[in-house]
Amino acid sequence: QKEVEQNSGPLSVPEGAIASLNCTYSDRGSQSFFWYRQYSGKSPELIMSIYSNGDKEDGRFTAQLNKASQYVSLLIRDSQPSDSATYLCAVLNNNDMRFGAGTRLTVKP
Amino acid sequence: DTEVTQTPKHLVMGMTNKKSLKCEQHMGHRAMYWYKQKAKKPPELMFVYSYEKLSINESVPSRFSPECPNSSLLNLHLHALQPEDSALYLCASSQARVGNYGYTFGSGTRLTVV
Numbered sequence: 001q002k003e004v005e006q007n008s009g010p011l012s013v014p015e016g017a018i019a020s021l022n023c024t025y026s027d028r029g030s031q032s033f034f035w036y037r038q039y040s041g042k043s044p045e046l047i048m049s050i051y052s053n054g055d056k057e058d059g060r061f062t063a064q065l066n067k068a069s070q071y072v073s074l075l076i077r078d079s080q081p082s083d084s085a086t087y088l089c090a091v092l093n094n095n096d097m098r099f100g101a102g103t104r105l106t107v108k109p
Numbered sequence: 110d111t112e113v114t115q116t117p118k119h120l121v122m123g124m125t126n127k128k129s130l131k132c133e134q135h136m137g138h139r140a141m142y143w144y145k146q147k148a149k150k151p152p153e154l155m156f157v158y159s160y161e162k163l164s165i166n167e168s169v170p171s172r173f174s175p176e177c178p179n180s181s182l183l184n185l186h187l188h189a190l191q192p193e194d195s196a197l198y199l200c201a202s203s204q205a206r207v208g209n210y211g212y213t214f215g216s217g218t219r220l221t222v223v
Contacts, residue, residue: 004151032209043199043214044152051209088151095206096165097142099151 003027004091006100014108019076021103023089026070032092033065033072038102039085048074079107112136115200115215123223124190130218132183132200138213140164140206141183143175144199146217152199158183159206190222 005024013019021035032051036044050056050063050072062075072091076083086102113134122128132141140159144152156175157165163175172194174186183200197219201212 034211036214041219043197043217046211046213049209049211092209096154096157097212098154101149101151 003093003098004089004100006087006089006103008101009104010106011103012106012108013079015079015081017079017107019079019083019105019107021074021076021087021089021105023072023074023100024070025072025089025091025093027091027093028067028070030070030091030093033063034090034092034097035061035063035074036088036090036099037083037085038088044088044099076105079105081107081109083107113200113202113213113215115198115218117218118216119219119221121221121223122187122190124192126190127186127188129187130185130198130200130220132185132215133181134202134213134215135181136202136204136213137180138202138204139180140203140210141177142201142203142212143183143185144201144214146197146199156185157206164206187220190220192222195221 035048038044048063050065056063060077064073086104088102089100143155146152158177161177176184197217199217200215203210
C-alpha cells in the first residue's frame with residue numbers, strides 16, 4: 001500500500017466550477033498535511049497546509065481533513081484556467097514529507 | 110521568485126563526468142532536502158540535512174554525494190551517473206525538520222545524463 005494515494009486524473013472541470021481533489025494516507029500517526037501545486041516542468045509550490053480535523057479556507061482554496069478516515073481533500077472554487085496543474089498531496093510523517101503521485105487538473109475556458 | 114535558489118537550471122553530463130548541483134536559501138531555515146523527481150512521478154526523498162548534519166540518506170547510490178557547507182548552502186556532487194539518473198533534482202528547505210513546517214522548493218535542476 002502506498003503511503004499517500006491520489007487519483008492521478010486527469011480531472012477536467014469547466015471554468016468557474018468547483019474542483020475537488022482527494023487524497024488518502026496510510027499512517028495514522030501522520031501529523032501534518034499539505035497541498036502543493038506543480039505546473040508542468042516547474043517545482044512544487046505550497047498552497048495549503050492543514051493540521052486539525054475540519055476545514056481550512058484560504059481564498060478560493062479549502063482544505064479538508066478527516067483523520068479518522070485518513071482522508072484529506074482540496075476544493076478549488078471558481079476554478080480558473082491558470083489553476084490547471086498537477087496537485088500533490090503531501091503528508092508529514094516521522095518528520096519527513098512524503099508525496100502522492102499527484103492529480104492533474106485541467107480547467108477548460 | 111523562489112526563495113530557494115538552485116543552480117544550474119539545466120545540466121547535461123556524460124557518464125564519466127563529475128558535476129555539482131548547488132542550492133542556497135537565506136530564510137534562516139535549519140533543514141534542507143534533496144528530492145529527485147521523474148516525469149509524472151512524485152518527488153522522492155534522497156537526503157535530509159538538519160542543522161548541517163546529514164540526517165537521512167534514503168539508500169541513494171554512492172554516485173550521489175551530498176554536502177552541507179553551512180546552514181544556507183546545500184550541494185549535491187554527481188559522479189559516474191547513469192542515464193536512468195536523468196530527472197528533475199529539487200532542493201527544499203523548512204524552518205526545522207521537527208515540527209509542522211511546509212517545505213519551500215527551489216526551481217530545480219533538470220539533469221540529463223548521456
